[in-house]
Amino acid sequence: MKKKITISDIARELNTTASTVSRALSDDSRISKAKKKLVWKKVSELQYQPNSIASALRKGKSNVIGVIVPTSDRQFFASFIRGIEEIVREEGYRLIICQSDEQYDKECTSIDSLLNIRVDGIIASVAKNTVDFSHFKKIESQGVPLVLFDRVIETMNVNLVYSDDYYGAYRAVSHLIEQGCRRIAHFAGKQHIHIYQNRLKGYLQAIRDHHLPVDDELIIETDLIHDTYSILEIGKVLAKKLSEMPERPDAIFSSSDFAAMGALQFFKENNIAVPDEMALVGYSNDFSSSVIEPSLTTLDQHTSHMGNEAARHFLYQIITKPEYFKPRKTLLKPELVIRNSSLRRNVIPT
């Protein structure tokens, strides 16, 4: 192990003290230009690397933001993280990324470690089974800025960034109705998760607004959070179930791209024409939805934009005095990306 050189080493060589060097490095106005030059010269000469640990300890600020995601290998979360990074990197913040793997206890330990290393803030999306929020309350109570995104906890008074799932679903279903669909099924996610609840609400409202009957049989609640290949399978199974109904539906709005794609594969294998006999809309605009045949209509949530917003919320909270601070909530509208799985050729666009 080579001995690391410190601020005092520099000071010694320059016949001055650590304080002066420190101030010179932080461009303090009380240090003369000449001295600063000298210091900078020595710094590069000795290849000095500041020790941010020491600095963090003294300043009580680590310049690190903790990010907790259920999993980082979904495009959704990956591009969200990229979105955060884009914004905070120029302010000198680094990210430390924890995966909860959708498990409550990993979520807890992640939060603990992040607090231990004294992150300056935490940006998180809650795991699918989390119903107790005391660990998030702890973050607040320690005075650490918190931003929740996507799977948020609406009852907590913190910064929020989420997508307007109600709108997205409403938009998707209205689109299907415009295409002439009259019996629209819905692959709904587990209803204790807000986003899935809102998508179901949007679905219902759209149906009602267009004076169509709501059929509970067509609403299938299932766990849409798994690895991609499993959800694909789930989609196939559900598609089979729907196709065997006496009065077969003519469209599906799925809360997951992958379930929609699984369904699509089933229909192709069983010669049910998509979109003409069965139109499909997914959710999230995963890359794969653009290459599957027919390509899948879906909702793009502009995830990296969500990341940007989350980052900005954090930065805003940092510069605001606690007594003046009020949490901010951003609700972003998803965009319907219309592709072939829902585009019937004999329909005249309105």
Added chain:
Amino acid sequence: MKKKITISDIARELNTTASTVSRALSDDSRISKAKKKLVWKKVSELQYQPNSIASALRKGKSNVIGVIVPTSDRQFFASFIRGIEEIVREEGYRLIICQSDEQYDKECTSIDSLLNIRVDGIIASVAKNTVDFSHFKKIESQGVPLVLFDRVIETMNVNLVYSDDYYGAYRAVSHLIEQGCRRIAHFAGKQHIHIYQNRLKGYLQAIRDHHLPVDDELIIETDLIHDTYSILEIGKVLAKKLSEMPERPDAIFSSSDFAAMGALQFFKENNIAVPDEMALVGYSNDFSSSVIEPSLTTLDQHTSHMGNEAARHFLYQIITKPEYFKPRKTLLKPELVIRNSSLRRNVIPT
């Protein structure tokens, strides 16, 4: 800001000193069981959160590993990161993830910040344009353990984890030949990157070993590192070029799944039958390659396994005395995942 409670607060309440508390918490044998109980009780009573910054400063160890990836929104890197995490989390290490965005200068600053915060090690894949390696040398010279993966620098004497690209390519091309293909084109990546170089070598060797002619016209070198949608386009353009050749090739081995998929889309649009007129093999086994129609044959690199290995290399180096330490190199064999894009029906499997 609520005042954080420290080890000395605990000590004061217990009429003892910080040293005793510290030792009690680290389960030092010199502290009596009784005292330890008392300490633990107070700890939970006061909701004490250890300050790892202070600890890191004193111990010269942060329990953080820096990971540098070109981009985290590729499945490849995401699952690699997951692979690392799996192994190191139980040893108490956290990950801090930096994206170089394939840019040399971001790579440099990432390394600098990681060294500043005194990470215990760095696991990195080099950016596509990096040709000067002094920043990686710096990591070594500071005595910080380094593991390079996938896009490695073979001339550096550090831990390496990479995939046997030569083997993968050889395997892919042999498979195409077994399927009856005789004029096989190759979408090659830029040749200053080792992995693409090795894939080209594997391609060439397989052709030669099967006594087929090598046609330079069929080898197209192009930049395969971009966002997915752009590579898709590149694939289409190249496919067009190939399809217009007087002697049209009957197969493509692409160093990128996305380029292969782009080509596939072009062939479908232009009624060139895949795999019968044109067989296709991609590289990486991205999820989308399984849903495109026909599904794409490709090479799976077992990325999360690569992550496991990288993590183990790091842990090994950590526990080994520098004077006994020798870098370890792991070369993993990719697996050919045979799907419909290359599977000709009239071929009897051998």
Added chain:
DNA sequence: ACCGCTTGTGCAATCGTTTGCGCAATACGG
């Protein structure tokens, strides 16, 4: 009664930076 040993605890320095405060030197106005 004395010595040595074990067991449990405290003292104080240390990790590398930052920062409030004080002090000298110079400048400037009257």
Added chain:
DNA sequence: CCGTATTGCGCAAACGATTGCACAAGCGGT
């Protein structure tokens, strides 16, 4: 020539946990 700014820098105390060393008390053996 004195008083008051202004400029430039050093002293020393933090930040919170860790750790080498000393030391005290208790015990047993001679």
